Amino acid sequence: MKPETLIERGREVLSIERDALTALTDRIDADFARACDLMLACEGRVVVTGMGKSGHIGNKIAATLASTGTPSFFLHPGEASHGDLGMITPKDVVVGLSYSGETAELLTLIPLIKRQGVPLIAMSGRPESSLASEADVHLNVAVAKEACPLNLAPTASSTATLAMGDALAVALLDARGFTAEDFARSHPGGSLGRRLLVHVRDVMHAGDDVPAIRRGAPLAEALIEVTRKGMGMTAVIDDDQRIIGIFTDGDLRRTLDRNADMHSTLIEEVMSPGPKTIDADQLAAEAVAMMQQHSITALLVADQDKRLQGALHMHDLLRAGVI
Incomplete structure (x- = not known):
């Protein structure tokens, strides 16, 4: 035929x-x-x-x-x-x-x-x-x-x-x-279930695994923290654990272009202030949407008072099957 x-x-x-x-x-x-x-x-x-x-x-x-x-x-x-x-x-x-x-x-x-x-x-x-x-x-x-x-x-x-x-x-x-959340509860093994049931706190880094340095620290200390925690960034916090900025790989490249001194330059001079944050109780899928919207690969997790709670990288969401 x-x-x-x-x-x-x-x-x-x-x-x-x-x-x-x-x-x-x-x-x-x-x-x-x-x-x-x-x-x-x-x-x-x-x-x-x-x-x-x-x-x-x-x-x-x-x-x-x-x-x-x-x-x-x-x-x-x-x-x-x-x-x-x-x-x-x-x-x-x-x-x-x-x-x-x-x-x-x-x-x-x-x-x-x-x-x-x-x-x-x-x-x-x-x-x-x-x-x-x-x-x-x-x-x-x-x-x-x-x-x-x-x-x-x-x-x-x-x-x-x-x-x-x-x-x-x-x-x-x-x-x-019947809602999407109801559907997800009967499909916990599927991609929809993961997107609707997994929360940020389920996949975020917490405790000592969160990259963070205090305001007033030298740039060299920030580089050590970024390297040690392996997330390509570190949070910058005040004495009350409130987030005042973030220092990323991109900030490092811009700093090197300025030939800044690693030991005399303070982190708040080269950080990005007012970083995007997300609540631990939000859905991991919301973190994905935020990362995609702002073209970033990591998010800091904060409470309502902007106190640092954790950190989340795109790789964490990939491993969790949310993406």
Whole structure:
């Protein structure tokens, strides 16, 4: 097959699936709102179930719900008939996925679900199907045709079902007032979690590791402190630990250009006054933004009275995975 033909076929698939999603927009209606209400009122968990490709889509929908504030898990309908049905409690809501609405393994569960009084939300492509007729709410995910040239393999229909699941998850997220911080708490291992959960105090240098010299010290002493602490700078503080300036590698280059004497020049003569500082309780991501905005690689950490609390370098943020 020629490359042009392959490209044409790929574009055709995307066109068919795009049309399927467009048609789905009009079905976000009162039934969709009722499905959301059932899930919001759920005191247990949302149990998503489906066979075959519907099962794969159901797994993803359950994962998306769980990570966006709606406790959920996937239940394989085949396993449910052999003991796993015990995972469903009367406080749960079941979301059943079957494009035909006639999947035998799923229909077998309906009397058992109904017996517990568990609400059933169905997603299928046939409003007249057995699954749809038994459901408390039916969400129509019908497509005009599959992207498969044989019109057999679930393609456009699975995309539509997945999109409907995403629509539910996001609507519920919004209704619950779910925040980025809430999302981060369920994703502590991801980059978003690190950006939203790591604070400056978690990664900053503190105590004796903070480069600092007192006002009145000679330039030579500042150079020793910068070299010893390895952060490319040192804070300059007064007798009350308040930050009055910073001396960086850049300040050193400018000082050398002036041929300043290392022993007679006082640090306050060559420091940069009024340096940028950050609070220890601020997010590390805020430190990144501040460094990027001002084109600097290090920050001093200070309290509200500008007393030195710590120091932070871009490398610390890289090691912590915040960047």
